[in-house]
Amino acid sequence: MKRIATFGVVALVALAGGVDAQSGRDVAALEPLPAASAVPFGPGEEAKYQVKLGLFGDVGEGRLRVGKLDTVRGEETYHLQMHLKGGVLFAKVDTKYESWFDTDELISRRFHQDQHEVNYKRKRTFEFFPEEMRWEMSNGESGELPTDMPLDDLSFLYFVRTLPLEVGKEYRFNRYFQDDGNPVRLKVLRTETVKVPAGTFETIVVQPIIRSKGLFSEGGEAEVYFTNDSSRVLVMLKSKVKILKSLDLLLEEYTPGAPLEAARSTASAALANH
Numbered sequence: 001m002k003r004i005a006t007f008g009v010v011a012l013v014a015l016a017g018g019v020d021a022q023s024g025r026d027v028a029a030l031e032p033l034p035a036a037s038a039v040p041f042g043p044g045e046e047a048k049y050q051v052k053l054g055l056f057g058d059v060g061e062g063r064l065r066v067g068k069l070d071t072v073r074g075e076e077t078y079h080l081q082m083h084l085k086g087g088v089l090f091a092k093v094d095t096k097y098e099s100w101f102d103t104d105e106l107i108s109r110r111f112h113q114d115q116h117e118v119n120y121k122r123k124r125t126f127e128f129f130p131e132e133m134r135w136e137m138s139n140g141e142s143g144e145l146p147t148d149m150p151l152d153d154l155s156f157l158y159f160v161r162t163l164p165l166e167v168g169k170e171y172r173f174n175r176y177f178q179d180d181g182n183p184v185r186l187k188v189l190r191t192e193t194v195k196v197p198a199g200t201f202e203t204i205v206v207q208p209i210i211r212s213k214g215l216f217s218e219g220g221e222a223e224v225y226f227t228n229d230s231s232r233v234l235v236m237l238k239s240k241v242k243i244l245k246s247l248d249l250l251l252e253e254y255t256p257g258a259p260l261e262a263a264r265s266t267a268s269a270a271l272a273n274h
Contacts, residue, residue, distance in 0.1 A: 039106070040161050040231045041066055043078065045257030047234065050197055051086055052248040060086010060093070062249060064157075064234070066257050069267050072100045072109035080154050092116075099154040103260060105130075106159055108177065111152035126152070128177065135177060146179035160186065161232035165204050167191060185209045191228055194236055198251040201235045204228040231256070 049062040067079035077100040085094045093116065100110040111126040125138040128150050135150075136142045151159055156176065163171060165188050174182040187207040194203050203225040222239035226232045237249035258266070 038162075039158075039260075040233075041078075041158060042257030042259055043068055043263040044255065046253075046255045047251060048253040050250045050252050051084070052250065060084070061252075066158075069103070069263050070100060072102075075109055076103045077101055077109055078103055078158075080158060082154050097154045099152050101155040101158060105149070106162065107149050108152045108155040111154070111177070113153075126177070128152075145177055146182060147175050147177075149175050150177040151175045152177055156184070157234070161226065161234075165206065165226065165232070167204070189223070192225070194225055196236055196250040196252075198235070198254055201225075201251075202228045203235050 043066050045064075045066040047064045049064075050058055051060045051062055053059045062084045063082065065081040065083075067081055070077050070079045080099040080101050082097040083095070087093050095116060096112075096114045098110075098112040099108055101107070102109055107130055108128050110128065113122060113124055115122045127136045127138075128145065129135065130145065130148045130150055133145045133148055134142060135145055151173075159175075163186075165171075165186075167188050167190060169188050171186045171188075172183045176182050176184055185208070187209070189205045189207055191202065191204050194201055204227075206224050206226065208222060208224060222237070224234065225236040225238075227235055233251070233254055234249075235251045237247075239247045257263075
């Protein structure tokens, strides 16, 4: 049952990756980061998912959302939000993640966790200072960043959507803000047509692998399905877990977001009216 509780964090941490499988060179060093206007998401985007667990079937729901534009220490950010709620019997989870993702540099500026998973609770906020290679927590703790381009659990998911995801290649990045989680690898396996509650989609299938225990550990067989188009919407996730055999995440509803410039205009108009 504990695997249900940890699903929120591992599902998001693991969806990251950047080494060319043929050359072994760091993709991030070879290719420029996507322009802010070119990312496949924007304010107002929302996806709702059905969560299924083995023989129990539908056990809850998950949501991913891009909120209104915000700022952190003067830097414009996307306000990313994730909420996972559900479970079975006495194994319940109600967990929220928020990330403030820089619209220009595509790095994390702030990360908030509010976890209620079975008997485990944790609430904390990280402030990232990439220029100084350090982080601070709301309780006064601090530490060093392994990179000046940090990504947290949630922002990593959105960053992966900006990658080319070419079949047969492997991507690897050392950009997770806690060094023991690096490198995160992403193998692009194949294309496949899948049917979920939201409809039928042409997808590109990837296998995420992280240096930790859980759904996407070394040797795992998890597969994540993104739409095989410029939107790269997360359509389905399939993973094997002990005892209950399988954990699936299936897209139920999707609402696209607004382009960045349109969201900026809306935000400016709202400020002008106050």
